[in-house]
Amino acid sequence: MRKKCTSLMLLICLLLPCLTSCSLFPGPDENDLFRQFTLELFRQEVAADTITLHYTVKEPESYGIQDTPVTLGSFGADTAASAASLENCLALLEDFRYKKLSPENQLTFDVLKSWLETALQGSPYALYEEPLSPLTGVQAQLPILLCEFSFDTPEDVDTYLSLLEEVPAYFDSLISFEQAKSRAGLFMSSRNAQDVLDECAAFTALGDSHYLFSSFQSRLEKLTELTDSQKEACILQHRDLVYDCLFPAYNRLTAAVSALKDTGTNECGLCYYPDGKKYYEYIVKRDTGSARTVPQLQNLTREQMMEDLSAMQSVAPLSQGEGEAPEETKAASIFTLDDSNPEAILADLREKTASSFPSLPEVTAEIKFVQEEMAEYVSPAFYMVPAVDNAEENVIYINQGHLPDDLTLFTTLAHEGYPGHLYQNVYYASTDPDPVRSLLSFGGYTEGWATYVEMLSYYFTGMDEDRALLEQRNASVILGLYALADMGIHYDGWSLTETVAFFRSFGITDTETIRDIYDLILGDPGNYLKYYIGYVEFLELKKTAVREWGEDFSQKRFHKAVLDTGPAPFEIVERAVREAR
Structure with missing residues (x-):
């Protein structure tokens, strides 16, 4: 977790005086001018507040950043200024001669353009954003x-x-x-x-x-x-x-x-606000990186859930009724680690996954534990994204109060460490990407990747293959339920009663638990979609790779193709997969 930059749209106007030369005097080398443009954009944005600067670069001077004031920034809702700044930056970007750019710079161009266009789509909704969402605010x-x-x-x-x-x-x-x-x-x-x-x-x-x-x-x-x-x-x-x-x-x-506290006009989903449905469509696109509509994502989710349930039934026939998960998958896992030391688990995961993933530079990984006093209010685990010039030092926080058994600890460390967030960030940093890419958040890619490899990690536990399949598919189904509930509440307008009925149809009957889920989804719209939709989009990318590459397909080749692309909308990642050699 690192504070993500949200003020880019407010800073673009500062770039205009120093960047207009990019379009007026294109010069002999379009690539040099383009990197000058993105570097200046990076400098202005990363220096917008001190925490962003400190967490993004270890040595600011090496990027030409000096004498920045100490500030935490501020919150604002000037939608007109935001939209104008984004439009100006897009105009500057589109002045570059795309075909003259190198493949690497073309990729940066495409990712930056997509990010700016999506941000522009969301500029009218500044006051819909909630910086005080529970757990992540x-x-x-x-x-x-x-x-x-x-x-x-x-x-x-x-x-x-x-x-x-x-x-x-x-x-x-x-x-x-x-x-x-x-x-x-x-x-x-x-x-x-x-x-x-x-x-x-x-x-x-x-x-x-x-x-x-x-x-x-x-x-x-x-x-x-x-x-x-x-x-x-x-x-x-x-x-x-x-x-x-x-x-x-x-x-x-x-x-x-x-x-x-009691001044809110809506205790239900976003769709009950004026233009709330359009706002939800925007955050789904922004947070998942998927080009699919919400109804298409609902269908994709149901299809994946049915595939998961069918796979579970093949090894443990359903006895609870159609659409319900096997009873044994709801019980506490029987998986027990020989060594529950987090560092040992990370080392084990790195060794077991080495044959399926590209090699990684040597790095350190420090495990810290969330203070007991704040355990109730902090996520089960999180990875602190290192500075772009210091990927060797990595920190993972574990919230012991939210990790009930050894299997959860193992899969959580796969999500946060190897081959999840830590691995993905360190690997991508080793490709020496344009620094501006580090400021463009694509939650569907980053959380989707971590969820995708978390699901793979069940098969590295050493459990019986059928048991691993049951545990993994059950975890996938549960996350799918949360994704459907997110879309149901915010897009279709489900009430609490309808949400309770939905979860009960899948065997989850504790009303208070469902109420807590309902409140979490209300407070952080689209959050679960980053994980689930991102994960399913990676599964769809793998299907594309299998079709396109035929006998040349391998797990390592697929993983390298998506990791080399880096965080981006899935349309861009899919194109990279199709073009991978």
Whole structure:
């Protein structure tokens, strides 16, 4: 998890004076001009806020980035300015002579153009966005980003402390944004608001035992350039800033959300808002990278689920009724690891998957555990995307409270580590891509890849083949149910009652559990689609490769083709697969 840049559209206007020369004076080498264009775009965007800069590049000077102000950025909803900036950037991009570009630059051109066009499609919906979504919102991500803010130099400590001073203004802009959402009738549901309030209360309730204090001291101890007295002064300053800036900012946010809690006009899916269905279609396209319509994605999901259920029935005939998963797949897994050490599991996964995936440079992978105090409010696991110039150092967080058994731990580490997020990021970095590609988020590709290999990992556990198939297909079906529910709630307008009935038809009967699922989907529309639709699109890509390549098909060749392409819309990845040699 790294803070994703969302302000590109607001910064394009800054590029116009320095980039118009690209179209006026094309020069003899279109490729040099194009890389100048993308590099300047990268510089402007990555320097937009300090956390983005710190997490994206380890040595900013090597990219020509110097003397940037310390800022967390701000939230805004100027749709007209956003649209104009995006249109201007698209015009600059399209001035390049595409056929004069190298294949690598043509790929960057296509991916950037697609990203800009999709962003332009979403520019009218700024106030529909929800930066406070439960589990993945600002209130949940900021503490992790602060804890992982590395101290490589004493200057990094100064920057970190200055960032804490910026939190109040940052949260004030967030509060203003939420108030604007409320005035527009677009504030979140009251239950989602309560979830945010609970997260904020849990964050500030820890007092002197807060993990931010221990994390700060731990990072500070590694700085040999500072004397003991200097470190002690930093610790005291940090404590004052947490109590004077950070905690009060969370308290103000709590008060603001509490005041707005019951101002929402809609406790159901996005389709009940004005233009909500169009907005949902936009986020589905943005977050999945699929060119299919929502009805087409619903059909694709049902087809995959039927294939999964049929495969399960072939090894364990259904006894519960049509469409319901076998009872034994709902029970706790019988899989037990010989060594449940996460580092050992990662090493085992890397060894077992080596024959099916391209080789990877040597890297380190540090496993950290989510603090017990925040376990309830943090995802089961997440990978911290490293800086583009420092892919050798990788961190995976494990939330032990959300990993009930050894099988879940194994498949989760496959998702986050090998051959999932860690592997995909490190491999792609080894291809030396254009830096601007690191700023273009394609959740369907990244989460789809991680889910795809997570499903493959069941067959590397050493379990009996039939048992592995049951476990894997069952996991696929459950994720498919969540995807159908996401589309049903936000596109078709399912009520809670309809959602309960849907899950019960598949043997999931606990109403409170279904209510929690309903609330999660309300608070983060499209989130489950990144995982499931991305996964199924990779399965469809593999079918295409098998047809196109015939006897030349191999797992390693297929994986190399999609990994070399990098995060992109699936139309572009499919074209790369068809053209792969």
